[in-house]
Amino acid sequence: MLADGNPAELFEAKGEELWKSKRGPKAATLEQCNLGKGPGVVKGAFVELPRWFADTAKVQDLESRLLTCMENFQGFDAKAIANTPFGKGEQANMSALVAWISAESKGMRFNLPQAHAQEQKNYELGKRAFYYRGGSHDFSCASCHGESDKRIRMQDLPNLTGNPGDGVGFAAWPAYRLSNGQLWGMQQRLNDCFRQQRFPYPGFASDVTIALGVFMGVNAKGAESVAPALKR
Amino acid sequence: MKSKTFVWGAAAIVLAGCASVAPAPDYGAMVSEMMRNSFRDEGIAKTDRLVQDPANAACSQAMGADLPADVASSIEKDAMKTVRFPADGKFIGDWREGEKLAQNGRGMTWTDKSTATSANGGNCLNCHQVTKEEISFGTIGPSLYQFGKNRGVTDVQSAEARPIVEYTWGKIYNPRATNACSNMPRFGHAGLLDETQMKDLMALLLDPKSPVNQ
Numbered sequence: 406m407l408a409d410g411n412p413a414e415l416f417e418a419k420g421e422e423l424w425k426s427k428r429g430p431k432a433a434t435l436e437q438c439n440l441g442k443g444p445g446v447v448k449g450a451f452v453e454l455p456r457w458f459a460d461t462a463k464v465q466d467l468e469s470r471l472l473t474c475m476e477n478f479q480g481f482d483a484k485a486i487a488n489t490p491f492g493k494g495e496q497a498n499m500s501a502l503v504a505w506i507s508a509e510s511k512g513m514r515f516n517l518p519q520a521h522a523q524e525q526k527n528y529e530l531g532k533r534a535f536y537y538r539g540g541s542h543d544f545s546c547a548s549c550h551g552e553s554d555k556r557i558r559m560q561d562l563p564n565l566t567g568n569p570g571d572g573v574g575f576a577a578w579p580a581y582r583l584s585n586g587q588l589w590g591m592q593q594r595l596n597d598c599f600r601q602q603r604f605p606y607p608g609f610a611s612d613v614t615i616a617l618g619v620f621m622g623v624n625a626k627g628a629e630s631v632a633p634a635l636k637r
Numbered sequence: 638m639k640s641k642t643f644v645w646g647a648a649a650i651v652l653a654g655c656a657s658v659a660p661a662p663d664y665g666a667m668v669s670e671m672m673r674n675s676f677r678d679e680g681i682a683k684t685d686r687l688v689q690d691p692a693n694a695a696c697s698q699a700m701g702a703d704l705p706a707d708v709a710s711s712i713e714k715d716a717m718k719t720v721r722f723p724a725d726g727k728f729i730g731d732w733r734e735g736e737k738l739a740q741n742g743r744g745m746t747w748t749d750k751s752t753a754t755s756a757n758g759g760n761c762l763n764c765h766q767v768t769k770e771e772i773s774f775g776t777i778g779p780s781l782y783q784f785g786k787n788r789g790v791t792d793v794q795s796a797e798a799r800p801i802v803e804y805t806w807g808k809i810y811n812p813r814a815t816n817a818c819s820n821m822p823r824f825g826h827a828g829l830l831d832e833t834q835m836k837d838l839m840a841l842l843l844d845p846k847s848p849v850n851q
Contacts, residue, residue: 526662533668536700538693540686541745541752541829542760542822549777551701557763557775558742566701599676603745605686606679613675 413504413581413633416588420505423498429479438474440467440506451510452630455618457521464527466618467503468592469610487609491593496609503579503590507632514629515576517622524619531620534613535565540603546617548602550574565621572631575621580634588633591618665698682747692716696818709817716813719826720806728802728839729793735759735841736848738834739767745829754831759838760822767841768848777820785843786850793843805842809835 424435424447440450441458455466461473472483475495486495519525538545546565549557553564563574570576579590589597595614599607607614672687689697692712695704704712722728741758743749749756761767766780784805790798807814810825824830830838841847 526667529662529664530667530671532700533664533697534671536697537668537672537689538697539689540682541827543693543827544820544822545697547701548820552777555775555777557777558773562777600682600746600748603682603686605676605682605684606747607676611675612671616671 411581411633411635412586413508413579413588413635416501416504416581416633417508418505419498420501420503420508423502424505429475429481431478431480433478433480435471435474435478435502438471438478440470447506447509449510449513451507451632452513452515453517455524455527455615455622456518457524464521464523464615464619466591466610466615467506468499468590469615471499471502471506472610491589491596492587500579500588500590500593504581504588504633507579507630510630511632512629514627515622515625517619517626519623527616527619528623530612531616531618534616535620542603544602544604546598546602565624568625568628571629572634573628575618575625576628576630577632577634577636579632580636582636584637679747681745681749681752692813692817699818704817712813712817713815716811716817716823716826717807720810720814721825722803722806723832723836728806728836729844730833730836730838730840732837732840732844732847732849734834735837735839736768738830738838739841740771754829754834757829757834759824759830759834761838764820769851770848781842782849783851784849785845785847790843790850791845793840793845798843802839802843805839806835809838 427434437444439445439458439460440447441453441456442450451467454470455464457464458470458473463469465473472486475481475486476483481495486499489496492500517524519528535546536551538548549555549562550565553569555562563569565574575591578594579588580594581588592609592614595617596607596609673684676684676687678684692715695708695712703709738759739761742760742763744757744760745752761781762771762774764775764778766774766776766782769782785793785801788801790801792798793802804815808821809830811823812819812821813823822829825835841849844850
C-alpha cells in the first residue's frame with residue numbers, strides 16, 4: 406500500500422549491485438552465497454530466515470549469514486563489520502544488501518524451518534529472551550509487544566507473541582525510515598528496541614538477536630512480508 | 638555430509654524414544670549464558686542491568702502467565718517493605734511540574750548522558766492517559782484521567798484521603814507492592830525519580846486543581 410515511491414528502492418538497487426560486484430580482499434561477488442535455499446538462490450530465502458546452516462553449525466539470520474558470505478567469499482573480516490557502527494562503512498552496504506534480498510521475497514509468506522534441534526532450541530531461547538525483564542525500568546520485549554491493541558503514545562504496538570498480521574511486526578523489516586532517511590535491517594531495529602528498553606548494547610548478530618529473530622519469525626508463520634517497508 | 642545427517646536423524650529417533658526419562662533442557666542456564674555473551678556496556682547502560690532480582694526472575698520465567706498465588710504474594714510483601722514515605726511527611730508537590738514529568742519519556746538509555754534523577758522523565762504518557770487535553774497517550778497502563786476525583790479525593794491533606802495518598806505513593810515508588818509483575822517501572826525503588834519529582838506526580842494525580850481531575 407505504501408510501495409509507490411518508497412525510497413527503499415534506491416537501497417534495493419544498490420544492494421543488487423553489491424551482490425553482483427567483485428569486492429573485498431578476494432575481489433569476489435556474493436553470487437555463490439547460500440542464504441539457505443542453495444548457492445545463489447535469493448528469491449524466497451528471506452522468508453525462511455533465521456534458519457540452521459550446516460557449514461557454520463549455527464542458526465543465522467540474514468545479516469549474520471551475509472557476514473559469513475562476505476568473509477568466506479570476499480575476504481572481509483566479519484568481526485570488524487559486526488563492530489562497525491550502523492550506517493558506516495560495510496554496515497551501510499549491509500543495509501543495501503538486506504533491502505534487496507528482502508525485496509526479492511516481497512509478497513511471500515514467512516515459513517521458517519523448525520525441523521532442526523538448534524532451530525527449536527533458538528525458538529525456546531528467543532521466547533525466554535522476549536520475556537526477560539531487566540534494566541533500570543524492568544522492561545522486557547513483552548512489556549510493549551506482549552499484548553494486542555496496545556500503543557505507546559500514538560504508536561501502535563504489534564503483539565509479537567503470535568502472528569500480528571500481514572506486513573506487521575517481523576514482516577515489516579527491513580524498512581526505510583522517513584524520520585531519519587535510513588534503511589534499517591532487523592538487527593538495527595532490535596538494537597533500538599534494546600536501547601528504549603534501557604538495556605545494555607546488544608552485539609550485531611549476537612546470540613540474543615538471532616534467538617529473538619527465530620521466536621518472532623516462527624510466530625509470524627503465514628504473514629506476508631512487505632519488506633523493505635516504509636516507516637515514519 | 639549426507640551420511641552425517643542420517644546419523645543425526647537416527648540419533649534423534651533414539652532420543653525421542655526415551656524422551657520421557659531425559660531431563661528437560663536447562664533453559665534458565667542457557668538464557669543466562671546467552672544474555673551474558675550478547676551484550677556489552679555502552680555509555681551509562683552497563684551489563685549489570687541484566688542481573689535480575691528475584692522478582693524480575695520470577696516474572697520473566699512465567700513468560701506472560703500468572704504467577705502462583707504464594708509467589709506473587711511474597712513478591713508483593715517484599716516490595717511493600719521497600720516503600721519509603723517522604724522524609725518530611727509531605728506527599729503532594731506541584732502538579733505543573735508533575736505534568737512536565739508525565740510528558741517526559743527520557744532517561745537511562747545508552748544515549749542519555751547521566752543516571753541522575755534530574756535527567757529522567759516519568760514516562761507516564763507513554764502508557765497512560767493522564768489528562769483530557771493530551772490525546773497522544775499510550776494504552777499499556779490504565780487511564781489515569783480523573784484518578785483523584787474517581788477516588789473521592791477533595792482535600793489531599795485530609796485524613797480521609799490518607800489511604801489513597803499512601804496507596805498512590807506506593808504505586809509510583811514500587812508498583813510491585815500491589816501487583817507482583819506490574820509492567821510499570823519502580824520509580825522510587827530503582828532510583829529513577831527523587832522524592833520531589835514523585836511528589837509532583839502525586840499532585841498531578843491527586844490535587845483537585847490538577848488537569849487530571851477536571
